[in-house]
Amino acid sequence: MGKTFAEKILARKSGRDALRPGEIVTVRPDRLLSHDNTAAIVAKIAVDLVEFGPARKDMHVVVLDHVVPAATEKDAENHKAIRRYVQRYGVEHFFDVGTGVCHQVMVEKGLALPGDLIVGSDSHTCMYGALGAFATGIDRTEAAALILTGETWLKVPESIRIDLSGGLSPGVTAKDLILSLIGRLGADGANYQCVEFHGAAELSIDERLTVANMGIEMGAKAAAFEVDARTVEYLDSIGVRRDGYEPVWADSDAEYSRRMDFDLSTLGPVVAKPHTVDNVVSVEEVEGTPIDQCVLGTCTNGRASDFELAASILKGKQIASGTRLLLLPASREVLRRAIASGAIDALLAAGGTLLPTGCGPCLGAHQGVLAAGERCLSTSNRNFRGRMGCAKAEIFLASPATVAASAIHGRISDPRKEIK
Amino acid sequence: MSKVWHYGDDINTDMLFPGKYTYSCSTAEQILPHLLEDLDPGFATGVRPGDFLLAGKNFGCGSSREQPALGLKAAGVEAVVAKSYARIFYRAAVNQGLLLIESPEAVEAYKEGDEVRLDATAGTITVGGQSFSFPSLPEAILAIRNAGGLLPYARAKLRVRV
Ligand code: SF4
Numbered sequence: 232m233g234k235t236f237a238e239k240i241l242a243r244k245s246g247r248d249a250l251r252p253g254e255i256v257t258v259r260p261d262r263l264l265s266h267d268n269t270a271a272i273v274a275k276i277a278v279d280l281v282e283f284g285p286a287r288k289d290m291h292v293v294v295l296d297h298v299v300p301a302a303t304e305k306d307a308e309n310h311k312a313i314r315r316y317v318q319r320y321g322v323e324h325f326f327d328v329g330t331g332v333c334h335q336v337m338v339e340k341g342l343a344l345p346g347d348l349i350v351g352s353d354s355h356t357c358m359y360g361a362l363g364a365f366a367t368g369i370d371r372t373e374a375a376a377l378i379l380t381g382e383t384w385l386k387v388p389e390s391i392r393i394d395l396s397g398g399l400s401p402g403v404t405a406k407d408l409i410l411s412l413i414g415r416l417g418a419d420g421a422n423y424q425c426v427e428f429h430g431a432a433e434l435s436i437d438e439r440l441t442v443a444n445m446g447i448e449m450g451a452k453a454a455a456f457e458v459d460a461r462t463v464e465y466l467d468s469i470g471v472r473r474d475g476y477e478p479v480w481a482d483s484d485a486e487y488s489r490r491m492d493f494d495l496s497t498l499g500p501v502v503a504k505p506h507t508v509d510n511v512v513s514v515e516e517v518e519g520t521p522i523d524q525c526v527l528g529t530c531t532n533g534r535a536s537d538f539e540l541a542a543s544i545l546k547g548k549q550i551a552s553g554t555r556l557l558l559l560p561a562s563r564e565v566l567r568r569a570i571a572s573g574a575i576d577a578l579l580a581a582g583g584t585l586l587p588t589g590c591g592p593c594l595g596a597h598q599g600v601l602a603a604g605e606r607c608l609s610t611s612n613r614n615f616r617g618r619m620g621c622a623k624a625e626i627f628l629a630s631p632a633t634v635a636a637s638a639i640h641g642r643i644s645d646p647r648k649e650i651k
Numbered sequence: 652m653s654k655v656w657h658y659g660d661d662i663n664t665d666m667l668f669p670g671k672y673t674y675s676c677s678t679a680e681q682i683l684p685h686l687l688e689d690l691d692p693g694f695a696t697g698v699r700p701g702d703f704l705l706a707g708k709n710f711g712c713g714s715s716r717e718q719p720a721l722g723l724k725a726a727g728v729e730a731v732v733a734k735s736y737a738r739i740f741y742r743a744a745v746n747q748g749l750l751l752i753e754s755p756e757a758v759e760a761y762k763e764g765d766e767v768r769l770d771a772t773a774g775t776i777t778v779g780g781q782s783f784s785f786p787s788l789p790e791a792i793l794a795i796r797n798a799g800g801l802l803p804y805a806r807a808k809l810r811v812r813v
Contacts, residue, residue: 370717419709
């Protein structure tokens with residue numbers, strides 16, 4: 232009988248022949264990611280690090296992105312402590328303030344490769360499944376133990392197979408695809424499972440990244456796409472050698488807990504209403520809802536293609552008075568590309584405000600925190616109560632096209648009406 | 652009598668511990684005052700060692716932050732009983748040594764005012780006189796629990812290796 236992606240990759244990483252769902256294996260991940268939470272992780276093992284040192288210098292990737300540049304003295308001290316750790320223990324992969332959101336940096340720097348097993352002390356680590364890695368989130372204590380031992384335990388998950396067909400209509404994006412899927416499956420519809428996307432040849436790497444990024448919003452342990460010509464082309468473009476990775480994919484006769492078909496051509500723009508990501512409705516149902524703040528960016532939809540799409544809608548127009556539009560590129564590389572393409576200029580001319588590359592308002596710690604009663608329309612991945620710093624504010628989630636169209640009117644708007 | 656804190660489905664980590672504090676609070680003393688702040692403002696001051704937390708499905712979904720698990724353990728919560736758990740929260744609880752019981756039946760059976768009692772060795776939870784058994788933990792997870800959490804477990808392993 233055939234094997235799923237998860238069964239194969241975990242067998243390879245644990246040195247076992249064949250694995251079945253439910254088995255617990257000991258694995259040595261290729262990478263461990265942490266961000267502004269690194270100091271808190273390292274503090275747990277300060278004494279042990281002196282005694283044993285880190286298990287591997289090339290495993291840990293540290294990216295400062297969550298509250299950057301530091302908003303308070305406390306944040307600055309936190310960053311300082313992290314830089315000290317990186318220097319003292321010779322952490323090979325360190326990216327300081329401004330490089331970008333950790334997940335985008337992992338991808339751009341070639342640190343998330345096909346066939347890799349990656350764990351990160353951040354729930355959206357699942358994004359690297361877009362490139363055929365098995366990537367999953369862990370907590371700080373586990374990250375601390377990993378720094379010391381270089382290994383951890385994983386339960387082999389069951390898998391859900393999703394077969395995509397057809398193409399997306401104009402004004403409809405990969406964000407609408409993943410939101411629709413989460414709406415159908417529910418916030419825990421893929422709990423403990425690995426979600427495999429088949430038939431995705433039509434989706435660009437950026438689109439796959441958006442989809443995989445939100446796997447956790449349906450509870451998934453990992454989300455995965457097959458490595459194809461587009462993946463190889465992308466990896467070539469960032470300078471990764473073709474002999475530097477070994478793709479893994481599911482057998483055609485693998486066993487799944489559930490299978491679903493998804494015809495992309497039937498999808499329209501959708502919006503996730505407060506306060507859960509699976510509270511998904513068609514854009515028509517919420518059209519006209521007034522919006523105080525629009526956010527374009529984050530690790531979900533902060534890539535150059537997202538800014539270019541938004542710019543194509545906002546070019547030559549002005550955002551509505553009474554609405555603010557925050558631009559949050561996922562990385563410095565993205566920002567440079569979006570500047571070169573003219574997208575950033577068009578968005579600034581339309582009235583946008585450019586924020587430093589990083590997580591910005593996404594987690595409610597600084598830059599664009601909401602006030603009570605305010606409503607935000609965001610391309611990010613979570614609309615939980617209090618997520619943007621105020622429990623009495625509302626967050627709606629949508630695609631970059633929907634956010635751009637809505638910024639023009641100051642109300643939730645159907646992007647298809649803005650596309651000529 | 653130990654108190655039972657009862658909540659609904661999809662209780663996410665932002666409700667258990669607001670994201671705005673994740674980079675300023677990491678120790679038990681810092682976490683405790685904000686535990687469940689946006690869900691139940693009375694929890695942090697009212698919770699006592701031995702209390703139970705009952706919830707619906709998908710408890711602990713959302714962010715990978717460990718403060719909810721660390722905080723509930725530090726507050727002395729005897730066990731969380733829920734219909735199901737989000738997986739990162741489940742791991743976080745294992746790593747902190749916080750007991751999670753998955754028992755939809757026990758949660759369904761609960762009525763306001765019912766007494767909840769746990770017999771960990773027998774693997775049963777009693778809710779208002781009705782008893783429900785829950786499966787024992789897999790060996791790998793039990794070993795971490797018996798060591799008192801993941802870090803003591805990792806340290807013990809390293810000592811053996813040296
Ligand atoms: S952009 Fe938002 S979702 Fe992405 S890593 Fe940062 S805080 Fe998390």
